[in-house]
Amino acid sequence: MKRGLLLVGHGSHLNPNSSAPVYQHAEEIRRRGVFDDVRTAFWKEEPALGRAFDGWDADDITVVPVFIATGYFTEQVVPRELGLSGPLSRVGGRTVRYTGAIGAHPRLADVIELRAREADAGPDAALAILGHGTPRNPNSERNIYLQAERVAARGAFREVTTVFLDQEPNMRDVLRYTRAETVVIVPLFVADGWHVDETIPEELDLEGPETVRNGRRIRYAAAVGTHPSLADVILQAAEEALAWG
Amino acid sequence: MGMSVLEAIAARRPFRLGEVEAEPDGAEGWVVRGPDGGEPRQVEAEGSAIRAAVRFDALGRYRPLSGARGMPGGWFVRCRSREELEQVLETVYPLALVHIRQHSEGTLRVVGLDAVLRRQTGRYEVAAELSEEGRRLAVASVCGACVRVPVWAGRLPKEPESIPCPEPCSVFVSFCREAAIWEREGAVPGRDDPSVPFADFEAEGNALRNAYLRARAAAPAGEQR
Numbered sequence: 001m002k003r004g005l006l007l008v009g010h011g012s013h014l015n016p017n018s019s020a021p022v023y024q025h026a027e028e029i030r031r032r033g034v035f036d037d038v039r040t041a042f043w044k045e046e047p048a049l050g051r052a053f054d055g056w057d058a059d060d061i062t063v064v065p066v067f068i069a070t071g072y073f074t075e076q077v078v079p080r081e082l083g084l085s086g087p088l089s090r091v092g093g094r095t096v097r098y099t100g101a102i103g104a105h106p107r108l109a110d111v112i113e114l115r116a117r118e119a120d121a122g123p124d125a126a127l128a129i130l131g132h133g134t135p136r137n138p139n140s141e142r143n144i145y146l147q148a149e150r151v152a153a154r155g156a157f158r159e160v161t162t163v164f165l166d167q168e169p170n171m172r173d174v175l176r177y178t179r180a181e182t183v184v185i186v187p188l189f190v191a192d193g194w195h196v197d198e199t200i201p202e203e204l205d206l207e208g209p210e211t212v213r214n215g216r217r218i219r220y221a222a223a224v225g226t227h228p229s230l231a232d233v234i235l236q237a238a239e240e241a242l243a244w245g
Numbered sequence: 246m247g248m249s250v251l252e253a254i255a256a257r258r259p260f261r262l263g264e265v266e267a268e269p270d271g272a273e274g275w276v277v278r279g280p281d282g283g284e285p286r287q288v289e290a291e292g293s294a295i296r297a298a299v300r301f302d303a304l305g306r307y308r309p310l311s312g313a314r315g316m317p318g319g320w321f322v323r324c325r326s327r328e329e330l331e332q333v334l335e336t337v338y339p340l341a342l343v344h345i346r347q348h349s350e351g352t353l354r355v356v357g358l359d360a361v362l363r364r365q366t367g368r369y370e371v372a373a374e375l376s377e378e379g380r381r382l383a384v385a386s387v388c389g390a391c392v393r394v395p396v397w398a399g400r401l402p403k404e405p406e407s408i409p410c411p412e413p414c415s416v417f418v419s420f421c422r423e424a425a426i427w428e429r430e431g432a433v434p435g436r437d438d439p440s441v442p443f444a445d446f447e448a449e450g451n452a453l454r455n456a457y458l459r460a461r462a463a464a465p466a467g468e469q470r
């Protein structure tokens with residue numbers, strides 16, 4: 001039996017960085033040789049989701065959506081375009097396993113913690129996990145809160161809070177929601193793209209990796225999705241799906 | 246029609262695919278070259294290096310559509326094996342070899358525009374409102390700017406380097422969305438602005454938007470809605 005892994009991402013018609021982490025993790029997983037075939041597909045780039053299974057010779061394909069939110073894309077668009085009927089489907093004579101958004105996986109908390117430590121977060125720091133959020137879709141915040149709870153439960157930082165780009169509690173008030181002298185903001189986004197590199201630092205008036213304001217330090221970490229160890233989380237999600245039978 | 250791309254690969258003969266050329270190199274290797282232009286520069290046979298070479302046009306604008314004509318030139322890649330050649334071509338034109346093979350075998354699954362637009366939800370739902378004439382002109386403008394041949398629109402790949410396109414792509418669908426809105430609002434062509442991204446169809450300076458709206462304005466009145 002040949003086993004394949006398909007990483008699906010959103011991709012973009014306007015932003016070339018959006019798909020970069022998906023390619024990056026696919027290349028790393030390919031290099032490890034755990035699957036016979038590792039491919040990518042995108043909503044807005046190529047190969048398109050609707051053609052994602054064209055030309056495979058694997059008979060068992062695990063699909064991992066590299067999305068933070070469990071919501072419209074991972075529950076409607078991806079299953080519809082790939083022709084899935086649930087976590088375990090038969091598509092064109094193949095078994096297809098669908099893990100759901102990587103943003104819900106418990107081990108993502110490891111990556112958030114790594115990103116925070118890279119930005120020098122120590123035990124006295126406050127960690128602010130920053131999600132996109134949108135008032136239009138209440139589901140989009142769920143995984144951000146879930147991961148924040150997991151990171152908080154480990155007790156590695158004095159405070160762990162959650163802020164959003166596009167809904168309340170808003171990132172602009174991050175100093176009000178925290179007390180520690182050092183606040184480390186970790187963007188729980190897939191890509192270092194338009195938001196992480198431009199809109200967020202601009203809106204928060206950040207001066208680089210560290211900004212001093214009102215006698216407090218704000219440190220800004222890189223996106224969680226570009227961390228090399230996300231490949232481990234993807235592989236773990238895929239291995240769990242292989243155990244479904 | 247000359248030797249197909251797949252036959253040329255098997256026979257180790259030079260061939261063209263879209264805008265790239267490939268020729269055998271040594272006993273087992275290949276060289277893949279982009280279009281002419283600039284100092285020749287070698288690019289590693291790695292996905293990220295190849296994407297960096299082909300995903301931006303000469304003005305540095307992002308090219309989200311792999312088949313968009315006007316690929317930047319001057320780059321070449323040395324491949325050590327047929328497998329590496331196929332990987333490079335897959336990065337440059339995703340699924341092209343698969344679709345060429347399936348088309349020649351008669352197994353290519355073709356999905357038409359109606360089916361694709363009908364399954365859109367959210368912000369793309371409105372695309373299904375585009376008139377027949379609008380759809381025809383969208384094929385002429387958007388697919389006309391692409392090296393793939395839209396077999397989903399009834400076109401036939403005629404040249405050996407042609408890549409059959411079995412289903413409207415996401416760029417085409419987002420163009421249909423905007424075109425449906427232009428129809429509704431009676432949009433008029435603007436002036437092309439080279440700083441506007443290829444697929445930013447909402448911007449008035451977008452070249453594809455304006456080519457389409459000019460073609461629409463020139464179409465006989467009876468064909469417009």
Ligand code: SF4
Nearest residue numbers: 388391393410413414
């Ligand atoms: S739908 Fe048209 S523009 Fe899109 S890939 Fe196919 S031929 Fe090219």
